[in-house]
Amino acid sequence: QVQLVESGGGLVQAGASLRLSCVVSGGTFSRYNMGWFRQAPGKEREFVAAMSWSGGSTSYAVSVEGRFTISRDNAKNTVYLRMNSLKPEDTGVYYCAADSFRYSLSPVAYNYWGQGAQVTVSS
Numbered sequence: 001q002v003q004l005v006e007s008g009g010g011l012v013q014a015g016a017s018l019r020l021s022c023v024v025s026g027g028t029f030s031r032y033n034m035g036w037f038r039q040a041p042g043k044e045r046e047f048v049a050a051m052s053w054s055g056g057s058t059s060y061a062v063s064v065e066g067r068f069t070i071s072r073d074n075a076k077n078t079v080y081l082r083m084n085s086l087k088p089e090d091t092g093v094y095y096c097a098a099d100s101f102r103y104s105l106s107p108v109a110y111n112y113w114g115q116g117a118q119v120t121v122s123s
Contacts (some may be wrong), residue, residue, distance in 0.1 A: 002027040002112045004096050009117030014088055016121070020081040022096030022114055029077040032098040036070060036081045037107050038119075040092040047105045048094070049081060059105055064090070086121045094119050 008020040024032065035050040049070040050059045058070055069082040079096055094117050097110035104110070 004114035006117040034079040038092040
C-alpha cells in the first residue's frame with residue numbers, strides 16, 4: 001500500500017516562504033513521477049508543479065513559475081515544494097501525488113494521493 005504524507009503547511013503573511021514535504025512509503029519512490037496540486041475553497045483542484053521520476057523534467061503552473069520550486073530526495077523518499085513570495089491567492093490545501101506510469105499535469109493521471117496540507121496566506 002502506497003502512502004503519501006504531506007507536512008510543512010501553515011499560516012503566513014504575504015511575501016513569506018514555506019517548504020512543503022511529502023514522504024512516500026510502500027512503493028519504489030525513485031520510479032514515481034511526482035506532482036503537487038492545490039485546491040482553494042469552492043474551486044477545482046489545480047496543477048502546481050510536477051517532476052519526473054528521473055528528476056530530468058519539471059513543470060510549473062504559470063501562476064507559480066519563478067516563485068515555487070519542486071525537488072526530490074530519493075534517499076529520503078521525499079518530494080518538496082519550496083514556495084517563495086507567497087500571495088493570498090496561493091491559499092488552499094496542497095496535495096502531493098504519485099504515479100509510476102505517466103508524467104502529467106492532470107490530476108486524473110495520478111494514482112496515489114496524500115491527505116493534503118493547508119496553506120493560508122494573509123494579506
